[in-house]
Amino acid sequence: MNKELEKKAIERLKFYETPDDPYYLAYSGGKDSDCIKILAELSGVKYQAYHNLTSVDAPETVNYVKSQKDVIIQRKYWDYEHKNPITMWNLIPKKKMPPTRIVRYCCSELKEWGGKGRKVVTGVRWAESRARAESSDVVKILTGTAKVKKLAEEINAKYVESRQGGIILNNDNAESRELVEMCYVQHKTTINPIIDWKDSDVWEFLRHYGCESNPLYQCGYHRIGCVGCPMAGKHRYVEFERYPKFKENYIKAFQRMIDYPGYTGKWKNGEDVFRWWMGEDLNQLTFEQLLDMQELQEEYE
Numbered sequence: 001m002n003k004e005l006e007k008k009a010i011e012r013l014k015f016y017e018t019p020d021d022p023y024y025l026a027y028s029g030g031k032d033s034d035c036i037k038i039l040a041e042l043s044g045v046k047y048q049a050y051h052n053l054t055s056v057d058a059p060e061t062v063n064y065v066k067s068q069k070d071v072i073i074q075r076k077y078w079d080y081e082h083k084n085p086i087t088m089w090n091l092i093p094k095k096k097m098p099p100t101r102i103v104r105y106c107c108s109e110l111k112e113w114g115g116k117g118r119k120v121v122t123g124v125r126w127a128e129s130r131a132r133a134e135s136s137d138v139v140k141i142l143t144g145t146a147k148v149k150k151l152a153e154e155i156n157a158k159y160v161e162s163r164q165g166g167i168i169l170n171n172d173n174a175e176s177r178e179l180v181e182m183c184y185v186q187h188k189t190t191i192n193p194i195i196d197w198k199d200s201d202v203w204e205f206l207r208h209y210g211c212e213s214n215p216l217y218q219c220g221y222h223r224i225g226c227v228g229c230p231m232a233g234k235h236r237y238v239e240f241e242r243y244p245k246f247k248e249n250y251i252k253a254f255q256r257m258i259d260y261p262g263y264t265g266k267w268k269n270g271e272d273v274f275r276w277w278m279g280e281d282l283n284q285l286t287f288e289q290l291l292d293m294q295e296l297q298e299e300y301e
């Protein structure tokens with residue numbers, strides 16, 4: 001196991017900690033979040049781990065998360081008073097389009113909404129994808145408003161702008177820390193202690209600390225995400241074979257989207273949408289749908 005990487009990750013966690021303000025640790029039930037939870041324990045920093053139920057988590061993932069007694073499980077509601085949860089099934093008709101690789105409205109609504117006003121620790125790593133490699137670093141402030149940039153310049157904190165317009169910092173120096181302290185309450189700020197870990201580093205680390213991990217990894221899964229996540233591409237065929245009820249629910253949600261008042265698209269029924277969504281019928285996107293997608297993409301980037 002790479003002890004140097006472990007040491008560096010622990011130092012990062014300690015360096016950005018605010019006394020008396022525990023980290024919000026984003027726990028998905030995947031290997032990277034197991035890794036950051038163990039690192040948080042090893043470092044002795046104060047933290048609270050949260051898992052946000054999305055309504056499309058695999059049952060094995062939900063059970064695995066429930067087995068982690070130190071993880072707080074929560075969900076987001078349309079209306080907290082009447083406990084009316086936001087789910088993939090009611091979000092799709094409301095958004096008037098299925099979630100796609102470029103318009104992942106579900107992530108911000110279902111998965112990544114927590115941690116407002118807190119420093120959020122994530123298991124984001126460069127090795128996950130090229131997009132992650134280009135748009136993330138040890139610290140990411142998700143917005144790069146003129147005010148945030150001015151603060152950075154005033155204290156001489158060196159930063160790079162991410163593709164989505166946020167600010168990313170890779171210096172564990174006093175200026176970076178000061179900028180994080182000034183920003184995190186108002187601007188979503190993530191600390192990514194294992195940003196530079198490879199898959200093999202993660203697995204070696206988990207083995208070393210005896211972590212069993214989500215059982216789906218033993219079923220040939222490389223990444224743990226929502227069932228039907230558009231980022232999973234063709235792997236969704238495997239998922240829907242395993243969880244046919246989820247496929248049914250997606251088709252029903254697409255049908256409700258078509259039946260929703262004001263729907264003007266070209267799709268005839270939920271099955272049609274499902275085929276397009278799975279990449280089987282790429283010619284069915286209307287110009288209006290493309291415009292909608294573009295608008296939503298801008299909104300959620």
Ligand code: SF4
Nearest residue numbers: 104106107111226229
């Ligand atoms: S389906 Fe994919 S994009 Fe949507 S919330 Fe889940 S992980 Fe995020």
